[in-house]
Amino acid sequence: QQQQQQQQQHWHLPIADPGVGRRLAANRSLGVAFVPPAGGGQVTRYTEVSLADMLAKHPGIKRRGVLVMGCGHSGTSTVAKAMWQTVGLALETPIPRLAEDRVLVRLNNCIVQPANMHGSDRSWHSSAEIDQFLAMQPFADPKDCRLQNRAPSSWIQQYPRPFVLKDPRLVWTLHLWAQMLQKANIPLPVLIHVYRDAKAILSSHKRRHEAFTLAGVESRLAWGRWQLEHWPGDAISVNVSALNEGFEIANHKKESKGKNKPRRKNKNRFKLKLGDGTD
Numbered sequence: 001q002q003q004q005q006q007q008q009q010h011w012h013l014p015i016a017d018p019g020v021g022r023r024l025a026a027n028r029s030l031g032v033a034f035v036p037p038a039g040g041g042q043v044t045r046y047t048e049v050s051l052a053d054m055l056a057k058h059p060g061i062k063r064r065g066v067l068v069m070g071c072g073h074s075g076t077s078t079v080a081k082a083m084w085q086t087v088g089l090a091l092e093t094p095i096p097r098l099a100e101d102r103v104l105v106r107l108n109n110c111i112v113q114p115a116n117m118h119g120s121d122r123s124w125h126s127s128a129e130i131d132q133f134l135a136m137q138p139f140a141d142p143k144d145c146r147l148q149n150r151a152p153s154s155w156i157q158q159y160p161r162p163f164v165l166k167d168p169r170l171v172w173t174l175h176l177w178a179q180m181l182q183k184a185n186i187p188l189p190v191l192i193h194v195y196r197d198a199k200a201i202l203s204s205h206k207r208r209h210e211a212f213t214l215a216g217v218e219s220r221l222a223w224g225r226w227q228l229e230h231w232p233g234d235a236i237s238v239n240v241s242a243l244n245e246g247f248e249i250a251n252h253k254k255e256s257k258g259k260n261k262p263r264r265k266n267k268n269r270f271k272l273k274l275g276d277g278t279d
Contacts, residue, residue, distance in 0.1 A: 041191075041233040049238065051082055060190045060234055065089055065162030067177070069227060070194035071220040072168040073204040075240055079192055080166035089164035100167050107152045108169035110145035114138060117172055123215045130226045142176055153180040163189070171223040175230055188233030193224060197241040 044057070055061055066083055070076040080099035084091045093102045112118075115138035124130050142152040156177060159165075170177070174191075181188055198217045205212040228235060 041188075041231055041235055043228065043235045043237055045237045045239065047239055049236075051086060054236065055087065058190055058234070058236060061089075062087065062162055064187050065189040066164050066192050067170065067174065067189050068164065068166035068192045068194070069170040069174055070168070070224055071171060071196065071201055071217060073201045074196035075194045075238075076166050076168065079194055079238070080164055083164035083192075087164075089162050090160040091164055092160060098166075099164070101165055103147060103155060104165055104167050105169070106147055107142070107145050107155070108167050108173050110147075111139050111142055111152075111176065112169060112172050114140050117169075123219045124222045125218065126222065127226050127229060130223060139173070139176070142180065152177075153184065156180055157184050157186060165189075168220075171220050171227060174227040178232055182232065191228070191231050191233060191235040193228045193235060193237040195221070195224065195237060195239045195241065200241065 061083070066089065068076050068080045068083070077098050077100075080091075083089045084094070084099050091099065091101060094100070095102055095105070122133075124133065145152055147155070157180075178188065198214060198221055201217045201221075202212060202214050205217075228237060
């Protein structure tokens with residue numbers, strides 16, 4: 001019975017390359033000197049969770065803040081908005097529709113620009129392939145990506161806490177931000193990883209007439225799995241793929257029934273409808 005309860009609380013992502021847990025050393029078969037980040041934090045996995053339950057089970061959210069990571073069109077904006085607008089975590093220079101920080105987006109674009117990740121026709125399917133790619137040091141050194149004469153390390157160290165930071169580009173750069181925080185001896189925020197089926201993500205892009213391929217989406221999902229595997233702190237992973245109606249995450253302002261009635265805050269769980277084009 002105890003084993004059944006544990007199985008209900010935890011699940012495994014439906015991935016092609018589950019690996020052998022969090023890697024603690026380089027993959028020697030690569031023949032390269034690159035050593036991936038150690039990882040080692042605890043991952044709690046959900047298929048649905050209310051905001052109240054998440055906050056109760058993960059007190060680090062209100063203490064240290066969160067980084068929200070996942071492929072675009074998977075539900076990351078909904079999670080980030082809940083943390084920003086309902087929980088009240090700091091978001092300093094927001095893009096309100098996406099609940100992203102403008103500075104983080106610009107810094108991440110600078111970091112990945114040399115590798116042309118947005119326009120890349122390369123594809124990655126496994127952690128080993130990503131290890132091999134990173135061994136070539138394809139990204140810009142973060143300290144060279146200065147904004148208003150501030151390096152990323154200085155920016156993240158001085159960011160108000162607890163914060164919520166989210167950007168789809170974190171699937172590529174999260175390990176670099178973790179290194180900057182650890183080097184500055186700053187407690188790591190809680191990572192919230194949102195996973196959605198590749199075909200559902202691609203359908204969302206197509207409804208917006210955005211040119212994405214299935215291979216491109218699957219590559220971003222592979223990067224997200226790699227980052228989750230190598231995250232050195234506590235992490236929450238929410239898989240929304242199995243739900244037809246969405247995942248429950250936050251109190252949300254809903255329109256009351258009837259004409260000219262004011263908006264009110266719904267005290268029940270808010271369901272994000274899968275396939276509605278929400279990031």
